[in-house]
Amino acid sequence: MAELTSKPFMADAFPELKKLRRLPETCDKHPTEHLVAMPGQQPFCQLCAIEAKQAADLDFQRQFFERKKHRLTYEVLDRDSIFDDDDDRQRDFTNYEAKDGSEAAKNKQLARHIAGKYLHADYKANTILTGNAGTGKTHLAVSMLRAVNDHINPSVSCLFVSVTSMMELIKDVFGYRAGDYKYTAEYFTRLLGDANLLVIDDLGSESTYRAAAAEATDFVQKTLFGILNRRHGRTIITTNLTMSEMKRIYNTKILSRMLRGVRAEGNVIKFTDATEDKRGDLF
Numbered sequence: 001m002a003e004l005t006s007k008p009f010m011a012d013a014f015p016e017l018k019k020l021r022r023l024p025e026t027c028d029k030h031p032t033e034h035l036v037a038m039p040g041q042q043p044f045c046q047l048c049a050i051e052a053k054q055a056a057d058l059d060f061q062r063q064f065f066e067r068k069k070h071r072l073t074y075e076v077l078d079r080d081s082i083f084d085d086d087d088d089r090q091r092d093f094t095n096y097e098a099k100d101g102s103e104a105a106k107n108k109q110l111a112r113h114i115a116g117k118y119l120h121a122d123y124k125a126n127t128i129l130t131g132n133a134g135t136g137k138t139h140l141a142v143s144m145l146r147a148v149n150d151h152i153n154p155s156v157s158c159l160f161v162s163v164t165s166m167m168e169l170i171k172d173v174f175g176y177r178a179g180d181y182k183y184t185a186e187y188f189t190r191l192l193g194d195a196n197l198l199v200i201d202d203l204g205s206e207s208t209y210r211a212a213a214a215e216a217t218d219f220v221q222k223t224l225f226g227i228l229n230r231r232h233g234r235t236i237i238t239t240n241l242t243m244s245e246m247k248r249i250y251n252t253k254i255l256s257r258m259l260r261g262v263r264a265e266g267n268v269i270k271f272t273d274a275t276e277d278k279r280g281d282l283f
């Protein structure tokens, strides 16, 4: 058994290596490579050991990139979403109750069906949830988003943004030095524009700004257009507005981007007076 001292500096740096002995047996996988062993330990092939180390390094890198991807996709919903009411974060299909045969039950079924379509990352159409206040539009929209976030493979970024909160945050810039404020229109245009599946919650509520200042109308329209123009469908919109109100409030370029694929795909979830305001239950 010859001593492995072909690289004396290695043996100096790692004195233990001097004890490594080369055995007459060769490796099954690398027939020209002799096995080696430390006294009293299992023989091994050095090439196999190097390959195993390289595979472990690759695995480590893969896990690193997977964790990074996870942060950029799966975690977006809980990290970057903007809710009016923090309780809305907890909504999902399991806590959406509906009596058999009711409008709510049919809408829940339809919402599940549409969420299933969004599990295909190349499915582009938008969805509109429309109807009176408190009927469960936001609840169902969050449920769809959570279902997709939890089940789509590979994972994608799913985001929920309340229009009112977004506009409030953009407005709140006053008092900050230029460059110091995070929630600019550009920030939201990028965030919402680039999310794979987006819920725009309570569209129309921001139109109260129109009464306050004429420029705000232009600003709201410009911001919405910037976001929608950057998206290629996959936008779920909740609103109290009827279609004719939407037509009145938004210009045709915005409207056509909001309604992309909605009718053709049957992606309208409509609550009528048949569903009561669930907030009324609280009083």
Ligand SMILES: Nc1ncnc2c1ncn2[C@@H]1O[C@H](COP(=O)(O)OP(=O)(O)OP(=O)(O)O)[C@@H](O)[C@H]1O
Binding pocket: 091, 095, 096, 097, 098, 104, 131, 132, 133, 134, 135, 136, 137, 138, 139, 140, 202, 238, 239, 240, 278, 279
């Ligand atoms: N079918 C349901 N099962 C359980 N909770 C419900 C249901 N529908 C609505 N809720 C609850 O009632 C409240 C109001 O619902 P939600 O916020 O979804 O209404 P909305 O249609 O979005 O109203 P708005 O138009 O005012 O935004 C929420 O707390 C929601 O979780």
Ligand SMILES: [Mg+2]
Binding pocket: 137, 138, 139, 201, 202, 238
């Ligand atoms: Mg709502």
